[in-house]
Amino acid sequence: MPFFKKRTMLSQVQHAETIVGVGVNLSGRIDAKQDIQVNGTFTGEIVAERDAIIGDRGEVNGPISAKNITVAGTVNGDINVVNELDLLPSGKIFGNISAKVLSIKPGGILNGKCVMHAETKDQKIVKPTYET
Amino acid sequence: MNLFLFNPSAKKAKLKNKIIDYLNHLKVPGEFIDIRKKEDIAKVAKEALEKKVKNIIVIGGDGMVNRLIQVIAKENVNLGIIPIGETNFLAHILKINDWKKGCEILKNPKVVPINLGLISKEKYFTSSIEIEGKDQQSKKFLGIFSRKNKSKYYPVTLSVEGDNTKFKLQTNMSSLIITTIPLPLPKNFKIEDAIDDQELKIIIKSKPEHKSRFDEITTVKGKKIEIESKGPLYIKADGEHSGKASVDIEIAPKCLNVIIPE
Numbered sequence: 001m002p003f004f005k006k007r008t009m010l011s012q013v014q015h016a017e018t019i020v021g022v023g024v025n026l027s028g029r030i031d032a033k034q035d036i037q038v039n040g041t042f043t044g045e046i047v048a049e050r051d052a053i054i055g056d057r058g059e060v061n062g063p064i065s066a067k068n069i070t071v072a073g074t075v076n077g078d079i080n081v082v083n084e085l086d087l088l089p090s091g092k093i094f095g096n097i098s099a100k101v102l103s104i105k106p107g108g109i110l111n112g113k114c115v116m117h118a119e120t121k122d123q124k125i126v127k128p129t130y131e132t
Numbered sequence: 133m134n135l136f137l138f139n140p141s142a143k144k145a146k147l148k149n150k151i152i153d154y155l156n157h158l159k160v161p162g163e164f165i166d167i168r169k170k171e172d173i174a175k176v177a178k179e180a181l182e183k184k185v186k187n188i189i190v191i192g193g194d195g196m197v198n199r200l201i202q203v204i205a206k207e208n209v210n211l212g213i214i215p216i217g218e219t220n221f222l223a224h225i226l227k228i229n230d231w232k233k234g235c236e237i238l239k240n241p242k243v244v245p246i247n248l249g250l251i252s253k254e255k256y257f258t259s260s261i262e263i264e265g266k267d268q269q270s271k272k273f274l275g276i277f278s279r280k281n282k283s284k285y286y287p288v289t290l291s292v293e294g295d296n297t298k299f300k301l302q303t304n305m306s307s308l309i310i311t312t313i314p315l316p317l318p319k320n321f322k323i324e325d326a327i328d329d330q331e332l333k334i335i336i337k338s339k340p341e342h343k344s345r346f347d348e349i350t351t352v353k354g355k356k357i358e359i360e361s362k363g364p365l366y367i368k369a370d371g372e373h374s375g376k377a378s379v380d381i382e383i384a385p386k387c388l389n390v391i392i393p394e
Contacts, residue, residue: 021348022341028299
């Protein structure tokens with residue numbers, strides 16, 4: 001019986017290595033080697049070596065760094081992307097962004113400075129510097 | 133030298149003679165001991181360590197393995213498994229899918245050190261622990277009908293630490309699983325690949341928002357987890373009940389040598 005229950009739950013686990021479910025609150029710092037998906041609330045810093053997805057009910061209060069980021073929820077903080085930042089119609093970003101490719105769908109809200117950086121050879125995540 | 137620990141109360145215990153015949157056919161020598169009480173496993177294992185037995189092979193399931201590893205973790209002895217009985221999740225992970233395979237690999241044993249989990253610095257588990265806050269027992273209604281309690285959600289706080297990771301997680305959970313291996317198991321999973329990934333995986337089922345039918349699933353990773361809860365938490369390690377309390381769980385890297393297929 002316990003083994004059966006374990007299988008039922010696991011069938012709902014999605015592909016990202018780190019998933020924050022709706023209604024779950026996290027605070028602190030996450031360093032994710034694989035994809036991360038936030039559908040709940042995260043307060044702190046996210047550093048992902050691959051992709052970060054903020055679900056439509058997700059909220060991140062703090063900076064996010066990742067290879068590609070998709071925002072369908074709310075981000076209150078700076079975003080630093082190696083490749084593409086995709087802001088969906090339900091997405092809201094209140095902070096500065098740095099990306100190589102920026103896509104804002106109609107309805108998406110961006111309040112902050114935007115720096116488009118050229119392709120870097122080593123593709124490392126580099127924190128942007130902003131003029132004050 | 134091989135020491136075989138046999139569980140005569142396991143399902144399929146009548147396989148014992150077949151197993152002995154097969155081991156003789158494979159020319160795998162050893163001494164057989166019947167374990168009639170669970171408590172005897174620790175005593176027998178300690179005596180085996182004193183005699184410097186090379187391989188201790190469990191002919192049984194996860195429960196027996198769990199009791200044995202409390203004694204042999206971090207010791208210079210190898211664990212083998214000939215799976216019989218109801219639950220053999222560790223054998224499944226190690227790709228020992230039936231008792232014949234468990235016997236065959238003893239002919240030319242390949243040994244790897246695997247990671248274990250450690251609960252409150254005193255109890256090991258091989259693959260997973262399940263923690264629930266709900267009451268498992270059904271209640272009698274009017275002395276006649278039995279009715280299971282509805283699933284309950286318990287507020288918990290998890291403090292998780294990893295290499296560059298440190299966070300607190302708060303939720304109303306119904307259950308959570310902590311494992312030493314990736315779950316769901318990838319198709320071509322090999323235990324050797326999981327050894328260097330020295331992190332625990334945590335899967336939490338929590339209260340759904342709004343009127344969703346399904347619980348929310350949260351998955352995170354870390355090397356050390358502290359779980360705090362106001363209510364009692366019921367803990368099952370490798371399928372065995374391990375008490376109820378607020379606990380801390382950490383990875384114990386490469387502390388058990390196991391015999392696996394080539």
